[in-house]
Amino acid sequence: MKENKSFKRKLEKKQKFYAKVKDAAVSLSVKKAISKKKRLRSRQKKMKVYDLSALSELLPDTNTNEQSSSTNNLKLNCKTRRKLV
Structure with a gap:
């Protein structure tokens, strides 16, 4: 009987x-x-914050050629600074 009780307790x-x-x-x-x-x-x-597709639809289209030429004019290196001064 003791074995049975201890077995039940362990279980x-x-x-x-x-x-x-x-x-x-x-x-x-x-x-x-x-x-x-x-x-x-x-x-x-x-992801909702970074979704700018609606904004791009509202912006006017610009020519890429005009943009690249304007960025070239804005670049200032040593030679162009000297010429401006």
Whole structure:
């Protein structure tokens, strides 16, 4: 009878331990899922901020040739500075 009682106690202890481990694993997986959702939401918000397609539609079209020539005029190196002075 003593062996039977000790066996039952050991079995109950193991069952309690496994229940605790299972609860901990479930809570960790839930926390992980929640953090993933938060990261996804924040990433989506950031992507909305960087979406400038609506802005580009509103801006007037400019010729690329005119832009490149104006940028060349704005570049100042030693020689051009000397000429200006």
